[in-house]
Amino acid sequence: MKKLAIIGRPNVGKSSFFNRLLKERDAITSEMAGTTRDVKKRVATVLDREVEVLDTGGLDEGSELFDKVREKSIAAAKQADIILFMVDGKNLPIEEDKKLFHELEAMGKSMALVVNKIDNDKMKEKVWEYYEFGTQTIFGISVSHNRSINPLLEWIAKQLPYIPQAGELEAAEPDMMDEFDDLLDAYMEEDEEEGSIYDENDEMKESDEDPNHISVAIIGRVNVGKSSLLNALLGEERSVVSDVAGTTIDPIDETIERDDKTITFIDTAGIRKRGKIEGIERYALYRTRTMLERANLALLVLDASEPFRDLDEKIAGLIDENRLACMIVLNKWDKAPRDDYDKIVQQVRDRFKFLHYAPVITVSALTKQRIHKLYDMIIQINDNYSQRITTSRLNEALAFAMRKHPIPSMHGQVIRLYYATQYATRPPQIALIMNKPKGLHFTYRRFLANQLREAFNFEGTPLLFKAKKRGEK
Template sequence: MNNKLKKIALIGQPNVGKSSLFNRIAKKRIAIVSDLAGTTRDIRKHEVEILDKDAIMLDTGGIDETNDEIFSNVKRKAVECAKEADIILFMVDGKKIPDDKDKELFYELQTLNKKLALVVNKIDNDKELERLWSFYEFGIDEENLFGISVSHNRGTKRLFEWIADQLPPREEENQLLLKEDEDDFLEEFLNPTEDINKQIDYEDNNEVRVAIIGRVNVGKSSILNALVGEERSVVSSVAGTTIDPVDESFEYKDKKITFVDTAGLRRRGRIEGIERFALMRTEEMLEKANLALVVLDASKELVDLDEKIAGLVDKYGLGTIIVLNKWDENADTFQKLEEKVRSKFKFLYYAPIIAVSAKTGRSIDRLKDKIVEIYDNYSQRIPTSVLNKVIETATIRHALPSPAGNYLRIYYTTQFETKPPRIALIMNKPKFLHFSYKRYLINFLRENINFEGTPIHLVARKKGERDIDEEEIEEF
């Protein structure tokens, strides 16, 4: 995300339509929209384009003047967000009369000396435009007052034009990349050399998407804040505070790491209302992720739900680190807990286990280093010569079986995909190769090549056979 772009903050009480406007501007459904007040509790960032101009949109949690722990944190973070923004859109419900709470908040924002607009939502028809007169009580100029209906897409054009007027024009690439000989430059741009293509691949390999998963109240948001180094998610002792996943990117060791703080998962029978959307969103994020941090509460006993949640990692074939949060014990007790985790999550035997304390910051730097290391393993491409040597050694140590008298022969081994590593055994009779021997080969590969933290997909196929049957892939 380009941090040099101007930031636009959406501020307002719960259920005034901020998430709907956020989605309208972003041109896709990013924020969860619900009639339930207080659905949005964290700050979401998204790079948007408004009339050919770029900006960063910040959608904040609804501000509600109560003593509730969650909403008091939400208000504080929303105001902090407004202070960092360049443009503030203060949104109110046009079907209600202005109240003192809205006015007080608006006056507080006026003192920040930012570009400020009062957006009156739910003005669904021309007759309801008359309600705008009552909102002049805020002391707002006419050019900064907007009556809109996000659901009916009314009045948004004028609002978008106002926002675009506050944004600088795009910097044209041809102003940044000048050459004396324009013809040579154009030829290079339209027909890039092999070196340029390699650079593009390299940059792609530097993007890491990390999903943070676990059941509710295990400390996922606290871990995200500790990793990023700032309070990015609302942290509360109330289980299920995070509903929308929250993205945050930063640079670390030449990698762009984006954390996705997913909503806490509960047993399906206890998922009600908006949490159903959160569960769907979590799976959507896992589809886009490279790595997963499976967060467990080290201060409590492991339960079956922990195992089911970790199974999502297996489903999506992600690189994995098991994170024991709230860890304040000694090495002896850690070893015992590690044994319990290994017993519970046998299918994640390849995943390293790191004990951290998000509260004290213990081992957070080590966790960052491990994320980079596991991603390198996850995205690595092993030379065919190396794979052939390892597999040849494995077959010499433990010969290929001959099921029902069928002589099996592996011609060569090659890796055909990364993220996760997918390896093909090119052989004469692939359907006769038993899964137990594939497992042996996978384990032998792990002994000789660093695949820590990543699953390995192994498929056997004939010469010249290009299509891969997903059902034939063995994953270990």
């Protein structure tokens, strides 16, 4: 798939045009210079053609952070097939922009000069001033007023390969649906052979999500090393890393293929104490919560070189709130006391009891220590999170558990568990069909959960129970 990079100085409207291409508010936009710091990547459909759009940080100078942002933006331009060099039409052309435009033009890419903020007819004459850049591929637009956007979209579409529509593809490959039906029939026959004792009103609710696509949110407070961890996982400087707290503002993501799985890493904004959240970071916190709702698995990143904080607990609570699979990553292990492994892990277990199911791994994003192990653990945890236990095996395990420890009575009333069935995945959710659902004490739920964890591999995933009467939905 071809790549389109949007390049330009801060506050020229790059992220707004990025959102316009995606037809949604994905990138955070603000009047504050430097809102976009990392390169955001999303696939957009321009007319009838697909392209991967790269929203880059503003090309500015003056600090170490801005220098890193600029470096990332230029690197994105080198990777792209199409470059949109965007300028602010309310200002006069400057020599620095002209020089950079010619440097990018020398790369031999398809390139257009986009003069944004031409908000009305009177401002159209401003576009003429930019012809001194020496290009004829120039577009005067207004993203905020949605003016003159179509000619630019048409130009972009001409640079992209045509994608056959669904009807055309079906006509070209008439046997595709027959093959799919054969596979579906084979799957149904295999499922029937396993046998089941479902109640006629019980139904397995398959997740709409593809179990082979893992969305991994990297979450933690500021400066615990989330962006460094993402860079280490990808083996490249994908995120801007700086000692400035809150460097990552807009959650960014990167998708890779690994062992027949598609893994999308989301580097979320670091979370501060409520009283310290200012300005644009309020949007970042909201966006982080939104991204967690779409994630399957969370890497809770903690700083192993210093004591854990109450804020770490509160952030971990977001994982529990969203019922995500989880791994606890103790970063900066190269700076942690060498002989305190058992002590530190015990502190994690004591402090994050509600994430008791999450494995703990010690890493150093800086030295790449044990980073390679994270991939195998992510894939295994996703398999656990997505697994479906057949009703027969599930009830065998529960029968064994109840022989070890029968269900306690409630006010002298006998509590009976007739059978259990898994009704959803991601996370695994199990219905317990009982005579008196309210009589199931939470301590016995915990006992059953522990027994199932011994019988099946549910490491890294929450396990949810729903007690209900026969025939109850």
